[in-house]
């Protein structure tokens with residue numbers, strides 16, 4: 001499996017190469033290929049930035065896990081997990097750094113069930 005850091009480096013290298021090709025095309029007054037290469041630069045730059053955010057999130061989760069293993073009680077990351085961000089807080093990942101444990105979820109459901117029964 002390819003690591004996100006490798007994708008980040010590949011996208012960055014591709015963006016730099018396309019930038020050099022774009023400059024070369026502009027020097028030869030080939031404006032249409034330069035525009036097409038510019039679109040490629042934008043796409044690869046966005047990919048590199050996305051992978052950078054992914055790598056940064058993995059590093060933060062690792063540091064959070066290390067601190068938990070040492071017995072510390074670190075504050076949850078923001079967002080607590082990537083699934084929470086994608087589901088607008090309706091669901092949480094198994095690697096959630098918040099206090100959304102399964103036991104609390106079951107207790108919440110039981111409390112709601114008890115509240116609905118007469």
Ligand SMILES: [Zn+2]
Nearest residue numbers: 080081092096
């Ligand atoms: Zn979460």
